[in-house]
Amino acid sequence: MYLNNGSVVRAMTIAGSDSGGGAGIQADLKTFAAFDVYGSSCITALTAQNTLDVLGIMEMTPEFVQLQLQSILDDIGTHALKTGMLSNENIIHVVAQTLQQYKITNIVVDPVMISKSGKSLLSYSAIQAMKEQLLPLADILTPNLPEAETLCGYPITTFEQCLQAAQDLASLGPRIVIIKGGHANEGDGPSSHVVDLVFDGENFTSFHSPRIPSHKTHGTGCTFSAAITAGLARGMNFLNAIASAKSFVQDAIEAATDWDVGNGYGPTNHSVAIRIAEGVVAGYSYIRKDGGWMRCEEISV
Numbered sequence: 001m002y003l004n005n006g007s008v009v010r011a012m013t014i015a016g017s018d019s020g021g022g023a024g025i026q027a028d029l030k031t032f033a034a035f036d037v038y039g040s041s042c043i044t045a046l047t048a049q050n051t052l053d054v055l056g057i058m059e060m061t062p063e064f065v066q067l068q069l070q071s072i073l074d075d076i077g078t079h080a081l082k083t084g085m086l087s088n089e090n091i092i093h094v095v096a097q098t099l100q101q102y103k104i105t106n107i108v109v110d111p112v113m114i115s116k117s118g119k120s121l122l123s124y125s126a127i128q129a130m131k132e133q134l135l136p137l138a139d140i141l142t143p144n145l146p147e148a149e150t151l152c153g154y155p156i157t158t159f160e161q162c163l164q165a166a167q168d169l170a171s172l173g174p175r176i177v178i179i180k181g182g183h184a185n186e187g188d189g190p191s192s193h194v195v196d197l198v199f200d201g202e203n204f205t206s207f208h209s210p211r212i213p214s215h216k217t218h219g220t221g222c223t224f225s226a227a228i229t230a231g232l233a234r235g236m237n238f239l240n241a242i243a244s245a246k247s248f249v250q251d252a253i254e255a256a257t258d259w260d261v262g263n264g265y266g267p268t269n270h271s272v273a274i275r276i277a278e279g280v281v282a283g284y285s286y287i288r289k290d291g292g293w294m295r296c297e298e299i300s301v
């Protein structure tokens, strides 16, 4: 187990259970294990789910969510924490309250709203609670494009709109916003690269990687945010944690391309070695120019 100053490094996830094992709590714990980080979990809802569909959802009561959080935090503690599927505003409320009460740091909020199979995982009325109560506590917010559109309240179809959306989301509280590009150009057929855009309140960095032509992408978002959380728990700075997470997701998609697990959007393969920011992920930084942003220097972290 990875140690930091002699202490076992711990990470925690607050999310829904995916009975199919590809997303949610199951993906998070597999990812923490791959990063050699001890994982604990608070389950917000059970989903009866496979690679094709979400057949049913059973929510926990807010009281039981709170009890799980207290039981972990009073005894085991955590060096970083992520949230995934939160289901409703009452759960969001107790989660936000408890994170404040225990002064949790290194909080990654993955604002899960819809499964790859198209089922809602967050009630519409919870979106405002997420914006008002949870986003101000987030160190890192990781929406995919449709989630960023819902939180911003406008469509994002160009790179300039994506730059604007990241700034608007940062104004709601998170220190760092990453808009993930997995869903880009879906309507127009696959594009050759997946671009994840990072805004840290002042500067932009974009991470580019080849788009893997695969349907084994169930849970990529959960895996990505869990990998960032594990990296933060291990003491990485945010750019290294993001770069390591992106490499991990890429390798996990690639390692699953031949898998025969399920008949729909199959899970990724978490049994891949982690690469700790070895300069493998190409990124670009941006400078302000003529009232906009210009891509300039290529970076590796």
Ligand SMILES: Nc1ncnc2c1ncn2[C@@H]1O[C@H](COP(=O)(O)OP(=O)(O)OP(=O)(O)O)[C@@H](O)[C@H]1O
Pocket: 023, 114, 115, 116, 143, 144, 145, 180, 181, 182, 183, 194, 195, 196, 209, 210, 211, 212, 213, 214, 217, 218, 219, 220, 221, 222, 223, 224, 246, 249, 250, 253
């Ligand atoms: N086909 C692909 N090839 C390579 N990387 C991908 C691919 N699809 C997604 N990714 C990467 O996976 C990560 C998650 O992105 P994505 O936009 O798929 O999240 P998501 O929609 O939240 O996932 P989920 O299905 O779990 O809800 C990002 O780092 C993205 O770049």
Ligand SMILES: Cc1ncc(CO)c(N)n1
Pocket: 015, 016, 017, 018, 023, 024, 025, 047, 049, 084, 085, 112, 114, 115, 116, 121, 218, 219, 220, 221, 222
């Ligand atoms: C439980 C759960 N959380 C998140 C996602 C998003 O991938 C999912 N499909 N299921």
